[in-house]
Amino acid sequence: MITLKQLAKELEVSISTVSKALNDSEEISAETIKRVKKLAEHYNYKPNKVALSLKNSRTRTIGVIIPSILNPFFARVLYGIEKEASEKGYQIITCMSNESLQKEQNSIQLLANGSVDGFILAASEETQTVNNIDHLKSSLNQGLPIVMFDRVANDIQCDKIIIDDYNAAYNATNSLIAKKRNRIALFSTINNLSVGKLRVNGYKKALFDANIEVDDSLILIINKEVEAYSKILQFIKEHNINGILAIDNSSGLMAINIATDLGIKVPEDLSVIGFSNEMLSNYSSPNLTSIDQNSEDIGKMTVNLLIDRLENKPLDSDYKTKIIPTSITERGSS
Amino acid sequence: MITLKQLAKELEVSISTVSKALNDSEEISAETIKRVKKLAEHYNYKPNKVALSLKNSRTRTIGVIIPSILNPFFARVLYGIEKEASEKGYQIITCMSNESLQKEQNSIQLLANGSVDGFILAASEETQTVNNIDHLKSSLNQGLPIVMFDRVANDIQCDKIIIDDYNAAYNATNSLIAKKRNRIALFSTINNLSVGKLRVNGYKKALFDANIEVDDSLILIINKEVEAYSKILQFIKEHNINGILAIDNSSGLMAINIATDLGIKVPEDLSVIGFSNEMLSNYSSPNLTSIDQNSEDIGKMTVNLLIDRLENKPLDSDYKTKIIPTSITERGSS
């Protein structure tokens, strides 16, 4: 990499003159500016980012910590994050916690040494179950702001973005009820997560409001994703249901396939609604009616919230929790 | 962030003493080392990464540039990259080209200013169609090594990792032929890509070797992904086929759903094989038989190749192109 020093030497001027010239300083003559810029162009000079970061104590880099990139929801959020960050002149360093608290702590530790200006984070499953957020607090104490999304922690003061999980499930359940479904099962692979619990509550409330008894035997909690297929198969065989609300990203799709295989007509005999994104929803037949989580927008918003905090607002003023409304996209399975 | 300077001041010793003590230098007395470490611990001191990077002219950061994170293949490769990099003490900065040459060039430019030590890259579609790789060459000239994967360029000297696309398609076609399929269609949404072309050639060769006439009307090229569904539907309606080789990540799944909807029995009347990964392959009924691209391993290998280049090998010695063999995982659709 070419440096100011080298340019200065070749031009036989001082380093500071070169620096000023490249920054169009008033102090430098038009003539010199021209000479300097010409040579800089010739060598394709770019200011060293690391030196700038050191000088300015800011990296224009955001640390993004997500549980897994294999989850399509997080993939799409990351897509939005990268897009928006890139447009705003920020880079992202991505870490995956793989649902491990330890890895999440490590990542924060590792990046909180000047590598990044702040974090965007969705908590790992373990973080939520053991409810340990000391590492997040410590980051905030060091002056590194955090924006949490989706899997947020309650007892921490920072900006947050979540979808309206409770009402999303409430409305979805209602839409099943409106279609004369009265034996509505709930499938979940995410019962450990904050969002999972909210969605279950929304489901129960909708049933309650419609005077349908909440039958706990219709709630299928799947702890290991590998067991999902067989558990769903067994459940559908054994229970007389006419509606399913699948509150995670994948069990709805499985349910459609399994039901179809069993000769159950979807949506005639069984309506299915899932939480998912367009991409996956179209990979079933019929396509999965689903609750749109606005993943890409969430990503963009986290970036803007963080940049706003970094560039304008002090670290202790008016933290916001933004709740994104959701909508149901009918696609044939309900 | 606490600095050496602050520690030194509080301990009333010099900065270099603190630095040496923390690095367990022989020069420093055990007593002092203890004092220093204790205070460092107390303040949770971490050496400033940016300062270290500047000092050492290396960032331990890898720039990863992929076409899109929404493509499950790239998502999984990225997963492997992050895992391996993190284990080896490297961070990754992720950029998405979104299939645009311009964005790819920008990303390289932007990171080739000291932000990263090298690149892992899969070329954008546009990069491959217009075959413009000046930006890659320029990166190499600046001393920044590149490891390319999947979508590689021929006319560039760097390490590369690809799967054996030609033989993968050849073998898959053969496996269809072995199942008495003689009217085998090929579906592709990736005809502009190097890998797409190789796969088509493998398919044709297998037919040729089996004395089956290559019928170009059985090759369905889909240019816009949004049209995939309707084009596949129309194609299956209009053509009398008993086998499908889908050479991209999604059309195989669509084909299964569409065929099933049309009352065609899979795999009895129609065998389908796709290129895909486990995750998506299980979202259809029957599950999609597919060619495993070893995505996660590819990611890990790119990292190791790059680190090897960064830490051991000079930039001009023996570039390798590693070809990963593939295997077919039978899942019911063939």
Added chain:
DNA sequence: CTGTTAGCGCTTTCAC
């Protein structure tokens, strides 16, 4: 055993 100094690449204040 501890401290001073220089330098990584850059910006910026202050002299000239």
Added chain:
DNA sequence: GTGAAAGCGCTAACAG
């Protein structure tokens, strides 16, 4: 209009 010098945080060669 140009240059010298300081400083961001760190390490390491060299002095003492």
